[in-house]
Amino acid sequence: xxxxxxxxxxxxxxxxxxxxxxxxxxxxxxxxxxxxxxxxxxxxxxxxxxxxxxxxxxxxxxxxxxxxxxxxxxxxxxxxxxxxxxxxxxxxxxxxxxxxxxxxxxxxxxxxxxxxxxxxxxxxxxxxxxxxxxxxxxxxxxxxxxxxxxxxxxxxxxxxxxxxxxxxxxxxxxxxxxxxxxxxxxxxxxxxxxxxxxxxxxxxxxxxxxxxxxxxxxxxxxxxxxxxxxxxxxxxxxxxxxxxxxxxxxxxxxx
Amino acid sequence: xxxxxxxxxxxxxxxxxxxxxxxxxxxxxxxxxxxxxxxxxxxxxxxxxxxxxxxxxxxxxxxxxxxxxxxxxxxxxxxxxxxxxxxxxxxxxxxxxxxxxxxxxxxxxxxxxxxxxxxxxxxxxxxxxxxxxxxxxxxxxxxxxxxxxxxxxxxxxxxxxxxxxxxxxxxxxxxxxxxxxxxxxxxxxxxxxxxxxxxxxxxxxxxxxxxxxxxxxxxxxxxxxxxxxxxxxxxxxxxxxxxxxxxxxxxxxxxxxxxxxxxxxxxxxxxxxxxxxxxxxxxxxxxxxxxxxxxxxxxxxxxxxxxxxxxxxxxxxxxxxxxxxxxxxxxxxxxxxxxxxxxxxxxxxxxxxxxxxxxxxxxxxxxxxxxxxxxxxxxxxxxxxxxxxxxxxxxxxxxxxxxxxxxxxxxxxxxxxxx
Numbered sequence: 012x013x014x015x016x017x018x019x020x021x022x023x024x025x026x027x028x029x030x031x032x033x034x035x036x037x038x039x040x041x042x043x044x045x046x047x048x049x050x051x052x053x054x055x056x057x058x059x060x061x062x063x064x065x066x067x068x069x070x071x072x073x074x075x076x077x078x079x080x081x082x083x084x085x086x087x088x089x090x091x092x093x094x095x096x097x098x099x100x101x102x103x104x105x106x107x108x109x110x111x112x113x114x115x116x117x118x119x120x121x122x123x124x125x126x127x128x129x130x131x132x133x134x135x136x137x138x139x140x141x142x143x144x145x146x147x148x149x150x151x152x153x154x155x156x157x158x159x160x161x162x163x164x165x166x167x168x169x170x171x172x173x174x175x176x177x178x179x180x181x182x183x184x185x186x187x188x189x190x191x192x193x194x195x196x197x198x199x200x201x202x203x204x205x206x207x208x209x210x211x212x213x214x215x216x217x218x219x220x221x222x223x224x225x226x227x228x229x230x231x232x233x234x235x236x237x238x239x240x241x242x243x244x245x246x247x248x249x250x251x252x253x254x255x256x257x258x259x260x261x262x263x264x265x266x
Numbered sequence: 267x268x269x270x271x272x273x274x275x276x277x278x279x280x281x282x283x284x285x286x287x288x289x290x291x292x293x294x295x296x297x298x299x300x301x302x303x304x305x306x307x308x309x310x311x312x313x314x315x316x317x318x319x320x321x322x323x324x325x326x327x328x329x330x331x332x333x334x335x336x337x338x339x340x341x342x343x344x345x346x347x348x349x350x351x352x353x354x355x356x357x358x359x360x361x362x363x364x365x366x367x368x369x370x371x372x373x374x375x376x377x378x379x380x381x382x383x384x385x386x387x388x389x390x391x392x393x394x395x396x397x398x399x400x401x402x403x404x405x406x407x408x409x410x411x412x413x414x415x416x417x418x419x420x421x422x423x424x425x426x427x428x429x430x431x432x433x434x435x436x437x438x439x440x441x442x443x444x445x446x447x448x449x450x451x452x453x454x455x456x457x458x459x460x461x462x463x464x465x466x467x468x469x470x471x472x473x474x475x476x477x478x479x480x481x482x483x484x485x486x487x488x489x490x491x492x493x494x495x496x497x498x499x500x501x502x503x504x505x506x507x508x509x510x511x512x513x514x515x516x517x518x519x520x521x522x523x524x525x526x527x528x529x530x531x532x533x534x535x536x537x538x539x540x541x542x543x544x545x546x547x548x549x550x551x552x553x554x555x556x557x558x559x560x561x562x563x564x565x566x567x568x569x570x571x572x573x574x575x576x577x578x579x580x581x582x583x584x585x586x587x588x589x590x591x592x593x594x595x596x597x598x599x600x601x602x603x604x605x606x607x608x609x610x611x612x613x614x615x616x617x618x619x620x621x622x623x624x625x626x627x628x629x630x631x632x633x634x635x636x637x638x639x640x641x642x643x644x645x646x647x648x649x650x651x652x653x654x655x656x657x658x659x660x661x662x663x664x665x666x667x668x669x670x671x672x673x674x675x676x677x678x679x680x681x682x683x684x685x
Contacts, residue, residue: 065434065567066553068446069289075433075443088565112287113552117566138289139552164291166453171293189291190451 014057014133014158014181017105018216018237021056027233029265030057030218032109032242034077036086037063040094045254046245051102053261057238059136060098062091062110069111069138071193073243073250088114092130099131107160108135115140120148124155134158134181142178149178160184163209163217165201176212184240185209187221193243196222198231206235226264269517269586270471278467281592282550283558283585286466288446295453300468302373307475316365317479323397324354324364326479330487330646335616336633343497343639345632346646347619348484348512357622357651358480358508359390363459365476367394370457377401377452380459381445383410383438383504384577384624385417386651387461392426394459402426405444407437410576413659435570438504438580442554462505463584466555470584474510480648481515488646498523498635501648502627503598504540504577506584508650513596523597526587527631529573530600538572542583543591544600550588558585574603574663575623577651601630607663609633610653622651623659 012020021028031050033043050058063081067074091108099106108127115123115137127135134157140148145159152159158181163172165188175183185205187196196202202219209217219232220240232239241264248260269280278284286296306312320326329352333345350358363380370378378400382388388404395402404426411418411430421428434440442465449458463473488496499516501509503526516522531539540561542548548559551566560582561569573579590596601609606623609630613619621629625648632647639645653660661669 063567065562066439066443068443068554069450071447072433079434082567111553113562113566116552117549117562117564139287139555141286141288141290141293144285144287162290164293166291166294168294175290186291189453191447 028056028238030238030240031055032059034061035091036081037077049257059107059109064111071191073193095130105133112137112140124151128155136160172212179213179215182216185219198228280586280589283588287552288555291450303468303472327483328352333617340637343636343643343645348648351649351652355390357386359387362473362476363390363394366459367398375457377456378459379403379448381441382406385414388421389417391459392421392424396424404428405441407431407440409436462507463510464505473507477507477511478514480511485515496644496646499646500525500628500632502527502624506587512648526598527627528600529578530602531572533602540571540573541600543598558582558588577624599631601627605630620653621649622653625650
């Protein structure tokens with residue numbers, strides 16, 4: 012089942028889906044598995060598995076450190092795909108690869124889509140790969156049956172949104188504000204108008220990410236966005252208060 | 267040959283290298299920059315303003331100096347040096363910075379950010395920001411802050427805020443990442459003054475254009491002094507901006523050999539170097555906004571790099587050089603840390619010149635080859651920066667006992683004053 016179909020099926024039962032995030036191998040794959048169990052129990056719908064990269068220039072301090080620590084501990088691409096295969100078999104949520112383009116470029120785009128598909132991944136998010144450079148990868152993805160997640164942003168012009176919309180498959184990731192991952196976004200009219208602008212240019216589901224931390228944010232997005240994307244807030248919770256804290260975090264967020 | 271004459275659909279590409287690999291949020295910012303740069307490049311008045319600014323503020327044109335003693339001592343080719351060390355702030359970095367400063371004004375932006383390795387680019391940017399009245403933040407790896415305190419001191423006193431970057435390897439590449447993070451947040455009022463001919467298009471072209479002033483001057487000067495063009499031209503290559511600058515004066519001459527000199531660090535096989543093209547350890551990848559040769563592992567994560575010269579201690583090389591290397595139009599060699607120390611001593615004693623550690627890499631290769639060439643041949647070397655202001659680093663590199671005891675004395679004095 013493709014990403015878009017999966018999202019529309021899940022949307023029949025609830026009005027706002029949740030996409031969560033873990034950095035593979037940080038603090039460890041065992042801890043990642045525990046995090047995923049908690050996410051499954053809370054009813055999370057999609058999870059991004061971030062493949063660590065040495066130059067994560069679109070990430071904020073918390074994820075930068077997580078990438079660095081994971082690589083220092085020896086995390087490999089092979090381990091990330093193995094973990095993805097395990098997760099996609101075991102849980103009812105779908106998994107996506109999140110990472111930087113060099114990881115894909117070095118293994119080869121054709122190899123990447125095959126390995127992603129084989130590991131049960133439904134799509135991928137590569138924040139440093141613009142659509143101008145994506146033709147071949149998107150074609151290979153369509154052949155393999157995995158989907159790219161295109162990012163739309165508050166600085167994108169209507170002309171640009173039209174180009175992005177034309178390339179979008181599966182779902183679109185609306186970046187709620189300027190900046191890197193991990194700082195607070197005030198949920199206000201700007202976010203609503205961004206989602207409206209995205210919808211003018213694409214028919215696929217729209218997820219909103221960057222700075223979503225609370226139930227209030229979720230309530231704000233309900234009825235407007237299709238998915239809320241939660242990254243840094245969950246990792247911060249895990250670091251501060253471990254498994255119990257993370258359970259409570261998701262219970263409150265999705266309660 | 268015009269390497270900037272892009273074919274349709276390949277703007278910003280040099281062969282398979284270059285491009286724009288940035289987060290979508292920066293798309294509009296890069297478009298705006300590209301548009302502004304195209305206007306500036308097409309406007310002869312902009313170039314005139316740029317040249318006159320450098321003449322009046324930075325002492326251009328910088329001279330070409332004949333190294334009579336060294337040429338005689340080595341007994342080979344006649345050695346000439348382009349003196350970009352004589353610029354204000356002590357290196358060629360000021361050329362690009364003043365150009366981008368004028369461009370920042372045209373963009374209507376009020377704030378500039380920059381990465382710096384050795385501190386020369388940060389120093390030049392802080393200077394430009396003071397002159398033009400911009401807010402200025404400089405990102406510098408914590409390792410480089412520790413080894414280049416005098417430059418940090420000057421940047422701060424010129425009014426810039428210097429941020430010590432604690433992530434990754436804590437050197438130049440990590441400072442570039444932090445600049446990207448600042449830029450994706452503050453692009454509305456901020457221009458990123460990238461210091462070398464790397465990063466996403468149009469930076470490689472733009473930085474090369476500003477630095478081309480070095481080659482334009484040098485070509486005229488060497489013709490005026492010797493009545494002919496040099497046989498070989500040498501420059502150190504970190505990102506590659508000073509080399510691109512000088513080489514552009516000689517690109518169209520098939521008989522002139524151009525040699526880029528990279529940081530060999532501890533040598534071939536040590537994996538403690540920054541030689542992307544001279545050694546075989548680098549491979550093609552995409553990072554920091556562009557495609558080029560990077561020192562990276564099989565999975566695309568960057569390797570640790572090393573050089574005695576902080577300004578050359580970098581994972582990637584400008585995409586134009588990757589292309590010219592593939593085409594055999596520029597030859598790449600490496601100079602090791604220990605060769606650099608020996609050559610620095612030689613140029614000081616023989617010619618009274620103190621090149622920056624970075625620039626000394628060019629001297630190492632040039633002097634080695636000049637010795638094997640005929641007396642009626644000419645080599646030209648770029649002295650892209652001066653070494654005297656890097657006194658802490660050079661004193662360390664030369665392991666100078668008297669300097670160390672002076673610093674110990676100074677430290678004792680500061681401690682006594684504090685207590």
